[in-house]
Each structure stands twice: as structure tokens, then as C-alpha cells.
Amino acid sequence: MMQIKKRVRELDVDFIGGQNNPLTKEEEIAISTFIQKLKEKKRKSVKRKTAKVQ
Amino acid sequence: MKNDSNKGLDFEIDKLTNSIENVVTGDSFLTDVSVITLADLKTITKKNNWQFDWKSEYKQPEREVYKLTIVNNQLIIQGLVSLEIKSDHVYMHLVENAPFNKGRIKMYAGVAGNLVAFACRLSFQRGHQGNVSFHSKTQLVQHYIDSLGATHVGGRIMIIHTVAALKLIDKYFGK
Numbered sequence: 001m002m003q004i005k006k007r008v009r010e011l012d013v014d015f016i017g018g019q020n021n022p023l024t025k026e027e028e029i030a031i032s033t034f035i036q037k038l039k040e041k042k043r044k045s046v047k048r049k050t051a052k053v054q
Numbered sequence: 055m056k057n058d059s060n061k062g063l064d065f066e067i068d069k070l071t072n073s074i075e076n077v078v079t080g081d082s083f084l085t086d087v088s089v090i091t092l093a094d095l096k097t098i099t100k101k102n103n104w105q106f107d108w109k110s111e112y113k114q115p116e117r118e119v120y121k122l123t124i125v126n127n128q129l130i131i132q133g134l135v136s137l138e139i140k141s142d143h144v145y146m147h148l149v150e151n152a153p154f155n156k157g158r159i160k161m162y163a164g165v166a167g168n169l170v171a172f173a174c175r176l177s178f179q180r181g182h183q184g185n186v187s188f189h190s191k192t193q194l195v196q197h198y199i200d201s202l203g204a205t206h207v208g209g210r211i212m213i214i215h216t217v218a219a220l221k222l223i224d225k226y227f228g229k
Binding site: 009010011012013014015016017018019021023027028030031032034035036038039042 | 105106107110111136140141142143145146147148149150151155156157163166167170183185187188189190194197198200201202205207208209210211213215216
């Protein structure tokens with residue numbers, strides 16, 4: 001008999017993060033670079049849509 | 055192999071909206087999020103089975119510590135979150151459910167989800183487009199992708215970006 005596995009989608013944690021390993025400078029840079037890329041991607045997408053309309 | 059990191063947008067984090075659910079009775083209760091006070095800290099101690107040193111979080115001027123409570127019941131703290139406003143996002147230092155909301159015998163479900171959604175909302179309010187980052191344990195990376203729509207940036211870092219943040223806010227604060 002085939003069993004259907006239920007996918008867990010509800011956040012089920014008692015805590016997130018910790019106090020012993022603070023965010024490093026390298027990690028801060030990685031986050032900022034990622035956010036910058038997202039913004040750039042969004043900007044390009046909006047530009048393409050605007051160009052299509054025109 | 056299919057890339058799971060792109061799946062985060064069709065998730066259902068919780069069946070509740072801006073509320074937590076009593077796991078025994080199934081009753082749901084509307085929630086409030088507010089800044090903790092010095093008086094609150096008297097009971098938030100390791101002695102009372104809180105895992106983290108919240109007094110130390112409270113003392114750090116760049117961090118803001120918020121409590122989740124049930125509407126009209128401000129004295130019972132359901133969970134806590136420590137946030138820092140960075141230059142381009144909100145960093146979530148800590149989230150902790152109250153001791154009675156932990157493990158299999160927890161009293162209320164949905165506490166952590168409410169607090170994460172609050173962090174996303176704060177990120178929008180501070181002009182950071184909903185971007186929230188946090189540290190994850192390696193074994194929980196996939197769980198955060200599935201439940202929060204978060205993206206694994208690398209190492210320990212996870213980011214909840216604009217679209218996923220909007221979904222969370224809609225779930226918890228939308229109605």
C-alpha cells in the first residue's frame with residue numbers, strides 16, 4: 001500500500017538563534033550582498049516591465 | 055535534483071491569524087506584541103526555565119526585546135524575540151517560546167511564528183522591505199525553508215525576503 005507522506009509546513013521550534021555565536025563581519029557582508037542582489041533583480045524586473053508597457 | 059530553496063512561497067506556516075492556539079482545547083486567542091519592561095524581566099530567568107539570558111539582551115542598547123501576550127492578559131508572556139535594526143534589514147538575534155510553550159506538552163502553538171511575522175512587519179515599518187535574517191542550526195535549515203519561506207544564504211545564515219515576509223505578515227496580521 002502506498003503511503004502519502006505529509007509535508008511539515010508549520011513552524012515548530014521552541015527557539016531560534018543563540019547568545020554564544022554573534023553575527024560576524026563576514027556574515028553581515030554576505031547578508032548585505034544578498035539583499036543588494038535581490039534589490040538589483042527587482043529593479044531590473046520593474047525596468048523590463050516598464051519597457052514592455054511603453 | 056529539484057532545488058528546494060525555490061519552494062518557499064507556497065507555504066502555509068500556520069492555520070491561525072494573529073493568534074495562538076491552545077493545543078488541548080483548540081481554542082485560539084488574539085495576541086499582542088509589545089516591548090518588554092524591567093518588571094517583566096524579574097520572572098524571565100533561567101531559574102524559571104527560560105533558556106536564554108534575556109536580561110543581557112535587554113541591556114544591549116542596539117537590540118529591542120518584544121514579548122508576545124494574549125490580548126487582555128499582558129502578565130503572562132507567551133514568547134520573546136530580540137531584534138536589531140541593521141542598515142538594510144532586521145536581524146533576529148533570539149526567539150524563545152515561554153517554558154510552558156515548549157516541547158510536546160506545550161500549551162499554545164504558533165508563538166514563534168507570530169514573533170517571526172512581527173519581525174517581518176517591523177522590517178517593513180523601518181524601510182527594509184521585510185528583509186529579516188537569523189542564524190539557523192544546520193539541521194533546521196530545510197524546516198525554515200518549508201515553514202517560513204526563508205532562503206539559505208550560506209553557512210548559518212537564513213534570510214526571509216520581501217515576498218516571504220509579506221506571506222507571513224498576511225497570515226498573522228492580515229485579518
